[in-house]
Amino acid sequence: MSQSQAVDMLSNCYKPFSNINQVTLSRWENGTVTPSLPKRMAITCFMGDAMF
Numbered sequence: 432m433s434q435s436q437a438v439d440m441l442s443n444c445y446k447p448f449s450n451i452n453q454v455t456l457s458r459w460e461n462g463t464v465t466p467s468l469p470k471r472m473a474i475t476c477f478m479g480d481a482m483f
Contacts, residue, residue: 434460445473 432440434453441448441456447470458464466474 441474441477444477447473 434456438451438453438456442451455464459466465471
């Protein structure tokens with residue numbers, strides 16, 4: 432899944448991610464910035480759903 436696809440899916444499925452963009456996602460992936468605990472939990476759920 433590309434960053435663009437992940438951003439689109441997150442922003443469309445989860446209200447807390449309505450303002451996410453590729454720069455933010457890249458910063459999370461690189462460890463430059465850490466998302467809040469609720470967002471990390473939502474990402475974990477999302478990634479589990481996206482894999483099946």
